[in-house]
Amino acid sequence: MRGEKTFSFFLLLFFILISQTTATNYPINVWPKPTTFHWPNPKSIFLSSNFTISHPYHRYLTPAVDRYRHLILSEHHRPIITPAINLTSSIPLQSLIISVSDVTSPLAHGVNESYSLSTPSGGSSAYITAGTVWGAMRGLETFSQLVYGNPTRVAAGVYIHDLPIFTHRGVVLDTSRNFYGVDHLLRLIKAMSMNKLNVFHWHITDSHSFPLVIPSEPKLAGKGAYSNEMMYSPADVQKIVQYGMEHGVRVLPEIDMPGNQNL
Ligand SMILES: *[C@@H]1O[C@H](CO)[C@@H](O)[C@H](O)[C@H]1NC(C)=O
Ligand SMILES: *[C@@H]1O[C@H](CO)[C@@H](O)[C@H](O)[C@H]1NC(C)=O
Ligand SMILES: *[C@@H]1O[C@H](CO)[C@@H](O)[C@H](O)[C@H]1NC(C)=O
Numbered sequence: 001m002r003g004e005k006t007f008s009f010f011l012l013l014f015f016i017l018i019s020q021t022t023a024t025n026y027p028i029n030v031w032p033k034p035t036t037f038h039w040p041n042p043k044s045i046f047l048s049s050n051f052t053i054s055h056p057y058h059r060y061l062t063p064a065v066d067r068y069r070h071l072i073l074s075e076h077h078r079p080i081i082t083p084a085i086n087l088t089s090s091i092p093l094q095s096l097i098i099s100v101s102d103v104t105s106p107l108a109h110g111v112n113e114s115y116s117l118s119t120p121s122g123g124s125s126a127y128i129t130a131g132t133v134w135g136a137m138r139g140l141e142t143f144s145q146l147v148y149g150n151p152t153r154v155a156a157g158v159y160i161h162d163l164p165i166f167t168h169r170g171v172v173l174d175t176s177r178n179f180y181g182v183d184h185l186l187r188l189i190k191a192m193s194m195n196k197l198n199v200f201h202w203h204i205t206d207s208h209s210f211p212l213v214i215p216s217e218p219k220l221a222g223k224g225a226y227s228n229e230m231m232y233s234p235a236d237v238q239k240i241v242q243y244g245m246e247h248g249v250r251v252l253p254e255i256d257m258p259g260n261q262n263l
Contacts, residue, residue, distance in 0.1 A: 121157030
């Protein structure tokens with residue numbers, strides 16, 4: 001009993017400390033918390049109905065930009081507590097301009113994911129500058145979290161600089177013990193990107209079931225999958241990997257052979 005009380009006391013102390021160190025008085029908070037968040041004079045600005053995002057063309061960044069532009073213009077997110085901020089008298093925000101210094105860096109372990117984001121308190125453009133397209137995607141996620149309401153408003157006069165503390169931020173999912181359909185995996189990847197996680201460790205197969213179709217060895221899935229419906233075709237895998245790239249999530253496959261017993 002005494003141990004429990006001491007434990008409760010420290011837990012309470014912990015939460016008090018946490019709530020004090022993370023307390024901000026900002027009317028909008030970004031998740032995960034950026035390393036630098038300056039919003040000296042909280043106001044909002046209307047978003048133009050013909051809002052555009054300019055960016056360098058890139059196989060994976062371009063679909064991400066299209067997705068975020070659609071989300072930003074159509075979501076009309078209503079926060080539980082409406083931010084108590086006044087509108088600027090400025091013209092609506094016309095554009096978000098993304099610049100990337102190196103568009104060739106692949107989504108590899110330790111890739112530079114830093115970005116800076118500023119929204120104007122007066123002008124017509126917001127800016128994201130990033131070292132790589134992957135950093136630009138994190139910046140887009142942050143920008144989308146600054147947008148709310150109907151008609152749509154954006155937090156004005158914000159400056160953010162952000163970079164991850166951990167290079168590997170992942171989720172493991174075992175589809176051998178429990179099969180999950182392709183749509184479920186895509187939904188997981190989408191949720192990961194909203195939380196700026198970057199590695200989907202896909203434990204595809206094991207001794208429990210072998211849902212991965214390998215065309216040169218058809219018996220593996222043929223005899224190893226739980227059923228004919230519970231398999232991933234090469235096209236499914238390609239779709240999952242591509243969806244991951246468009247969300248800044250690297251798919252790390254783990255293929256264990258049937259009968260493998262880990263000690
Ligand atoms: C649409 O964008 C153009 C600039 O590209 C701007 O001049 C115009 O005012 C915008 N229209 C609206 C309704 O915001
Ligand atoms: C909004 O503007 C009104 C009128 O100028 C002012 O009284 C109020 O304090 C402002 N609210 C905030 C949150 O700045
Ligand atoms: C990441 O990219 C930014 C922007 O280009 C740059 O300022 C920073 O130095 C880079 N970080 C590392 C660790 O290379």
